[in-house]
Amino acid sequence: MTLDTQRIRADFPILSETVHGHPVTFLDSAASSQKPLAVLQAMDDVYRHRYANVHRGVYLFSDEATQCYDAARAKIAAFFGARETEEIVFTRNATESLNLLAYSYARALLQPGDEIVLTELEHHANFVPWLEAARTHGLVLKFAPLTKDGRIDEVQFASLLGPRTRLVSFAHVSNVLGTITDPRPLIERAHAVGAKVILDGCQSAPHMPVDVQALGCDFYVCSGHKMLGPTGIGVLYGRRELLEAMPPFMTGGDMISHVGFDGARWADIPLKFEAGTPAFVEAIGLGAAIDYLQALGMHNVRAHERALTAYALERLSTVRGLRLLGPLDPDVHGGVASFTLERIHPHDLASLLDEQGIAVRAGHHCAQPLHARLGITATARASFYVYTLPEEIDRLIDGIEYAQRVLKR
Ligand code: PMP
Secondary structure, X not given: OOOOHHHHHOOOHXXXXXXXXXXXXXXXXXXXXXXXXXXXXXXXXXXXXXXXXXXXOOOHHHHHHHHHHHHHHHHHHHHXXXXXXXXXXXXXXXXXXXXXXXXXXXXXXXXXXXXXXXXXXXXXXXXXXXXXXXXXXXXXXXXXXXXXXXXXOHHHHHHHOOOOEEEEEEEOEOOXXXXXXXXXXXXXXXXXXXXXXXXXXXXXXXXXXXXXXXXXXXXXXXXHHHOOOOOOOEEEEXXXXXXXXXXXXXXXXXXXXXEEOOEEEEXXXXXHHOOOOOOHHHHHHHHHHHHHHHHHOHHHHHHHHHHHHHHHHHHHOOOOOEEEOOOOOHHHEOOEEEEEEOOEOHHHHHHHHHHOOEXXXXXXXXXXXXHHXXXXXXXXXXXXXXXXXXXXXXXXXXXXXXXXXXXXX
16 A cells, blocks of 8 residues: 555544444445544634635734635646646635536527537536536537446547537546546647546545646636545536636625726636635635645555455355446546445445445436446446455445345345
8 A cells, every 4th residue: 555544544533433333334435534633623714813804804813714715726727737826726625616617607608509518427526517508598508428347438429519619528537437537638639629628526526646738627616624624625627718708697895906986997817706704714624625635646645546446346246136337447546436236226235334434325226327328227336445444345335235134136
């Protein structure tokens, strides 16, 4: 293992909890990750020692809080390789980032009949905002199909692009299939027809190095809570000229340069998109999470998860009646393992695993269209992160076999 997992685990107080009398085996980090002390302490420090609203007060606390908030934005810009700090907009989560784009880019700047290309593996967050924009603004949605092993079919993807394609949006890593897509060839093809590309980085930002300029995407979105940060803080990266061309998403305080009785002028980016008091303590917490991840090294994080995924796929494939979803090659499979079990519903499995302190997710994982394509309604999903041990995968396997015995299937 490339990470010292035992040492890392000591940084996560929640991992020493017990659940139903068992040590907790937390295998649901793709839904939300646990938080290290460094993040809890960074937020505690603001509340105890320097809390005041940002961008307003001409006094010490406000000044310090503002400096910490601005420093967090700069850290995030550097982490993702953005050209400028102003290209990072804080939102509540990836869902809000995508809604912001659906309103301020698609609804505001596209014309009826313009086309948006998505894929069949998208999370609802990268589906429903576009369905709604299409419905209300006459935009046309197209969905790139998948290959049998759950990858985006590049040939079919390319065949959907045309002179009316204005936007392309897809997940860098699938939250269900685990598929890691190399976005560069897709981005190049989209750019060749003049379309802009949004990358849903919810499942890549926490788990691998991401450089938005090297990838060449126009927008990148992710959620802080999946990458060791707190809830309530998300990121939208956008290229300066695109963000500048977009109207605000929400209006009010903090996002204006001047307000009169007859109208208002907007602040420059990124504040134009950050109406109201921002979640600045959460942003500072996310900054601390990024420091933590950078100290581990994102290449090491990915190598650790690749090894765990390889082990999990190998062990799960030996379980009777178990069907794995997504690519079987760990080089293109992020740290999630989704599966179905013959004659056992994922909810029953998840409940029996919970009795043993093992947390996995069961259901459609906010990807109902994908499940419909696969001809199933639900899957069980185990997901891994920097604190996951191979022994926890062993416990999962034992737990599945226990469920099979209990249910006599
Ligand atoms: N996209 C993907 C690929 C995800 O995995 C998730 C969260 N499961 C989201 C978008 C939405 O994230 P959030 O609920 O934090 O907005």
